[in-house]
Amino acid sequence: MSTETVQNTVKTFKFSFPTCTNEEVLYKLEVPVEIPHAGSPRELVQRVIKMFHIPVYLEDELNEKLATFIADETKNFHNERDEKLLNQLKNSEINVEGIVKNWERLFKENVVEFAEQKGTSDEEVFAAAYHKLVHSPALETILQVESSYAKTVMNMLKNRDEDIKKLTQAQTEEMEEKVRLLNTSSTEEEINALAAQHFEQQSLAAGRWDSQLDALRHAQRAAHRAWLMATLADYQADERITPSNSPLCTFPAEFPLVRAPPRPRLEESFTIHLGSQLKQTHNIRLVAVDMMDLCCVDHGDSEAAGRVQPALALYSGELSGCVVLAEAAPLRSPLRHAARASTEHHFDDVELQLRDIVEKIREPAEKRNEQRVAEQARGGGGAGGARARARRALQTGDVFVTRHSNLAEPHVVFHLVADDDSLRSGDITSRHPAILGLRNILKAACCNDVTSIAIPLLLRQELTEEMTAAWCLRRAELVLKCVKGFVLEAGGGGGAELRTLTAALPPAAAPAVFAAVAALLPAIFRVAGPVRARPARR
Structure with a gap:
């Protein structure tokens, strides 16, 4: 048995006041x-005064008594209703x-009516479909x-x-012919016009x-997305499909999964333990x-196997x-050529990502650089150089991600901005902006499910004359x-x-330098190794 809906009740408000001529004669109202009263007591008083021609000087008293009456009666109404419901319970x-289901129905109707209509996005559906198919x-x-798509792009690039x-x-x-005939049959104006024409043709x-x-x-x-979704539907419809009879075989297998022999390079791996009480095992690859x-x-031919x-x-x-060392201008990232060599099927194109980064960093970078210039100006030194560096949106140690x-x-x-002359010298400390940038990168990696990462060990892309063997060892030891x-x-x-x-x-790098850096790892980290037991003496 469900409880009945408690209806509002009507109570009579009584008010009396004497006449102007005889105080013993009372007017009764x-x-x-x-109850409960949904309106305003003051509004009800004004309606009563106008309807029954009540003297205006009684307005305050009438307001006070009507408000007290409504409050008391409302309290009594709630007490009686609650007592009745408790007795029924x-x-x-x-x-x-039944009451819970009714509240649930009302809540759902309210959510459907007012909440934002948001379902699974196309990107999430495609991600789930791709993840299921690659594990099949x-x-x-x-x-x-x-791979066939990538070859088409590469052919067009070629x-x-x-x-x-x-x-x-x-x-x-x-242009060489025009310059050779200068002052004979051609003029400087014609050469300038020809240069402008050539520039326009190139553009x-x-x-x-x-x-x-x-x-x-x-x-x-x-086409790739439509094909994958159709393929998933075929696999879900027929569980007996195998690679030999599936509709996927409409694409000829002309790319055998055979790895080409890797190019020889210096490489060594270590298993290390970090932590004092709860030890964690990590793999370090020096390459x-x-x-x-x-x-x-x-x-x-080996691309398909390498992409597994x-x-x-x-x-x-x-x-x-x-981790890739980058310049202060994101659009000049060295990764653009490699990322645009084939079509990006899952994320935005690298050009769009870099342009979006440029737009998002402009305002916060300007505020930060203005603050740095003001602080250095108050310090009284290097204000001119600080203003020159502040023209760049990003500074050494900043990181942007694609x-x-x-x-x-x-x-x-992780694009680590390392456009700084101080990195050429070996005299940097653990508080250098590039080192702190590595700290932020490793923290972001652990917070976003990145379990394997490669870093440039020397924070330099290539060896130069000042990077001697001693220089490389000092820098590698500091970074490690x-x-x-x-x-x-x-x-x-x-x-x-x-x-x-992976420390790259x-x-x-010379083999001697590589071997010296490899010898640093057991000294810095706790390397896991076999336990050697000496034979007992007889």
């Missing part, structure tokens, strides 16, 4: 008032489950299809380069090819390689990261010690556990 006369027999064909090269060569010959050619490449990438992205080689995909691990971990909690699915190893690239503390700090804050750390030396 009775007004029905609905004690006697099991209330259907509590369809993985091989998916990688082959993506045609673009050849076309621009031919145009440049023809313009160079034409038009570059714009035409960029437009064609963008159109190709958009078409490939749309002499250019950071761009870890990002660039070799679009050859990045594809499997793309939508997972075991992402791979990479996401990728078409690179060789990393899914996340700082990274050790940063990994412990980041691991203690929760999040993903950093399992693999420049590819031109």
Whole structure:
């Protein structure tokens, strides 16, 4: 039995006042008032005064008594209602489950009516579909299809380069001929006009090819998504589908999954333990390689095999990261060429990501740089140099992040701004902005499911004359010690556990330097090794 809805009740408000001529004669006023009263007592008083011609000097008294009457009667009404409901609950006369369901229905109706209508986005649906397919027999064909798309883009890039090269060569010959005939059949004005014409032709050619490449990438992205969703529907409809009879085989397998022999490079791996009480195991890989080689995909026969691990971990909690040294201008990132060598099917194109970064950092960077200039000006030194550096939006140690699915190893690239002459010298400390930038990178990696990351060990992209063997050892020791503390700090804050750390030396590093740096690792970290037991003496 469900409780009945308690209706409002009507109470009579009584008010009496004497006449002007005889105080013993009283006028009696009775007004029905609905309890609980939904309106304003003062408004009701004004209506009563106008309707019954009550003297105005009684307004204050009437207001006070009517307000007290409404408050008392409302309190009594609630007390009586609550007592009745409690008695019904004690006697099991209330259907509590029915009341809960009614409230649930009312809540849902209210949410549906007023809440924002938001469902699963297309990006989330596509991510789930891709993650399911790459962990199925369809993985091989998916990688082959993506490889065919990449080859098409590479062919167009090759045609673009050849076309621009031919145009440049023809313009160079034409300009040389004009210059040779200067003061005979050509003038400086004609040469200047020809240079402007050549510049316009170059711009038009570059714009035409960029437009064609963008159109190709958009078409490939749309076709790839539609094909994947159709493939998922086929796999869900027929569980007996195998790689040999699936509709995926409409794409010929002309890219055999055979790895080409890797190029020889210096590399060594260590297993280390960090922590005093609760020890954590990590892998450190020391390798002499250019950071761009870890990002660039070799679009050859072995590409599909090399893309297996990045594809499997793309939508997972075991992402791979990479630290790339960048300039203060994000649009001049060295990663642009590698990321645009194939179509980005899962995230925004690298150009769009970098432009978005430029827009987002402009306002906070300007405020920060203005504050730095003001502080240095108050200090009384180096104000001119500070203003020159403040013209740049980013400073040394700043980091911006891009996401990728078409690179060789990393899914996340941390661009560390290291455009500073102080990094050329070996006299930097653990408080240098670039070192603090590494700290922020490792913290962000652990907070965002990045379990494997590669860093440039010397914070330099290539070896120069001043980078002697002693210089390299000092810099490597400083960075490794700082990274050790940063990994412990980041691991203690929760999040993903950093399992693999790749320390990359420049590819031109000498074997002796590589061996000396490798010898530093057991001295800095606690390296796991076998226990050697001596044989017992007889």
